[in-house]
Amino acid sequence: MAQKQYTVTGMSCEHCAASIREEVSEVSGVREVEVDVAGKAVTVHGTGLDDERLRAAIAEAGYGVVDPVAA
Template structure:
């Protein structure tokens, strides 16, 4: 198992959280996504370390920006 935490900007509501969660969960190997709206932190659990570019693309597909 691997866990990584990212910071996402632009999320303001529960719908934002759902959108990011759905997109990131579609990445092959992801086993869990936890989004903390107030801090903008997104913690992703996966079977193996993920390519940050894939996470960035998923967040951008949801309409938000990955800042770290």
């Protein structure tokens, strides 16, 4: 299973985390989404993960994305 991790800007509470989880979970191939509000990190596990679609899903939830962190 592949993994991608992102630093997310504008995230400050569990509501933010839930919004991100909901949007990212809808991307094809995503199996699990971990959100660390304090660390401003989103980790996505799955197969065939598409970086552009994951970034778009985070943006759709209303948050900014910094370049992926090496996993």
